[in-house]
Amino acid sequence: MYRKMKARLDKVVPDVELRYKAELAAEIMDLKQKKNAVILGHNYMEPALYYSIPDFVGDSLELSRKAAQTDKDIIVFCGVKFMAETAKILNPTKTVLLPSEKAGCSLAASITAEDVRALKRHFPGVPVVTYVNTYADVKAESDICCTSSNAAKVVESLKSDTVIFLPDEYLASNVARETGRKIVFPALTPSPLPKSGEGAGGEGIMIGWRGRCEVHEKFTVSDIEAVRQQFPEVAILAHPECSPEVVAAADFSGGTGAMIRYVEQSKAPQYLLLTECAMGDNIAAANPDKEMLRLCSVRCPHMNQITLEDTLNALKLDRYVIEVPEEIRAKAYRAVERMIKIG
Numbered sequence: 001m002y003r004k005m006k007a008r009l010d011k012v013v014p015d016v017e018l019r020y021k022a023e024l025a026a027e028i029m030d031l032k033q034k035k036n037a038v039i040l041g042h043n044y045m046e047p048a049l050y051y052s053i054p055d056f057v058g059d060s061l062e063l064s065r066k067a068a069q070t071d072k073d074i075i076v077f078c079g080v081k082f083m084a085e086t087a088k089i090l091n092p093t094k095t096v097l098l099p100s101e102k103a104g105c106s107l108a109a110s111i112t113a114e115d116v117r118a119l120k121r122h123f124p125g126v127p128v129v130t131y132v133n134t135y136a137d138v139k140a141e142s143d144i145c146c147t148s149s150n151a152a153k154v155v156e157s158l159k160s161d162t163v164i165f166l167p168d169e170y171l172a173s174n175v176a177r178e179t180g181r182k183i184v185f186p187a188l189t190p191s192p193l194p195k196s197g198e199g200a201g202g203e204g205i206m207i208g209w210r211g212r213c214e215v216h217e218k219f220t221v222s223d224i225e226a227v228r229q230q231f232p233e234v235a236i237l238a239h240p241e242c243s244p245e246v247v248a249a250a251d252f253s254g255g256t257g258a259m260i261r262y263v264e265q266s267k268a269p270q271y272l273l274l275t276e277c278a279m280g281d282n283i284a285a286a287n288p289d290k291e292m293l294r295l296c297s298v299r300c301p302h303m304n305q306i307t308l309e310d311t312l313n314a315l316k317l318d319r320y321v322i323e324v325p326e327e328i329r330a331k332a333y334r335a336v337e338r339m340i341k342i343g
């Protein structure tokens, strides 16, 4: 295991750390096999974990697909709670483990199921799209889920001029622009919804919510300008959870999987990723010929909770088990399954 990790991570992880983590990873691999488990790792996992124990790595949509297909008894989700819940929604008879109880998400925490019910009472009949970065009870109130990689496709699939899109203010604004809609953030007082066609260009309407990713909201256009001044040919990639101004100033915007593919397939002299910093390390490890710039002052405090130590304990102690009440799971399943079918 040490040799395998060294070959990939020599320039990214100090040797002393690599030796220690390789031992943990070897123990996890052993237990994984004994317990017939599958390990799914999100693209934001730290390099030593990302390149050692997962059977599959990917963005949230790719991992939902893998979760839906697995025949293992246990799914260990190296990601955050809403992702592990999605795996449970898709696999009610399997044990789903999340290695840390602290791996939340500011977007998932920004909205409750009652908030969604209030919006539905206010805007009866308007279809509800929820970002997968929400908890199961919120998904259960939705017509369909989406991830950052399929959000525009999901919205367009509804063939509705007016769509409720929850809970990320910035993702909603970016998708509204992409799909030619006006975005509104209504206070839930009896103010009438603008009628379809009342937007500036006679376009459709997207009703948003003021949730934000505490990581991506921190990137600014000044960050981009400062980096471009120093590296005029840099390619700048922004996650769609960044503000519309930041997305407009970047060269590319896409989910974590799309960002990885963009770097692999293009030939810029440098790249700057406006997203969780660990992903830059993971891309640098796989593409030693590419120069990755980092703005690592901004980290996701939730994804960072998932360590090799906690993953080992998760498998040893069967913790932390993700439970979703059946009546909520069955309703949330419809919304997640409908998304997966769209792709």
Ligand code: 13P
Pocket (backbone or CB within 6 Å): 043, 058, 059, 060, 061, 133, 147, 148, 149, 213, 239, 241, 254, 255, 256, 257
């Ligand atoms: P992706 O769906 O792009 O993997 O993003 C998940 C996430 O939490 C981004 O902050």
Ligand code: SF4
Pocket (backbone or CB within 6 Å): 080, 104, 105, 106, 107, 108, 133, 213, 214, 215, 216, 241, 276, 300, 301, 302, 303
């Ligand atoms: Fe949530 Fe943002 Fe962390 Fe992604 S990066 S898990 S959206 S807080």
